[in-house]
Amino acid sequence: MPYLWTKLFHVLFVIAWMATVFYLPRILVNLAEAGADPAVRERLALMGRRLYRFGHVMFGIALVLGLTLWMHFGMKGGWVHAKLTLVLLLLAHFIFTGRWIKRAAAGATLPSPTALRWFNEVPLVLAIPVLWLVYFKPF
């Protein structure tokens, strides 16, 4: 696939994955606020599990296309390494959130909604430097 098409699809799958990265913690906040109503909890947990699975597929494709851009099109520079490190942190946040949703569905208690709202902001704090590295390529 030519360079620009590879980049176009990389960005498309990144958008789809980031949608899940931003929304999964919102489901966690809703679970923490759902109280004891089993029907609401079950519905939220189901939404969370489906979104988590979808996110894995989107991440996998974005990763393959990103690695293709890097290796196949001979991109050089430390910025890719720095970007990958931040992407790994984003992935860790995503996996942590997914596991929390599964644990909450099994009856585990969650942190307070306020604490989870702060946790919710972490992907934004990570995404800004990722985009800065891609566009500024500072090193």
Ligand code: HEM
């Ligand atoms: C999964 C591992 C990833 C790898 C190996 C990777 C690698 C790359 C590479 C090598 C490029 C080409 C840069 C260029 O042509 O100038 C690129 C483009 C891009 N990446 Fe990634 N990337 C990954 C994940 C992400 C994530 C998670 C985001 C956003 C949060 C992202 C956002 C972008 C954007 C917006 C571009 C297009 C830049 C432009 O418009 O020229 N990537 N990626």
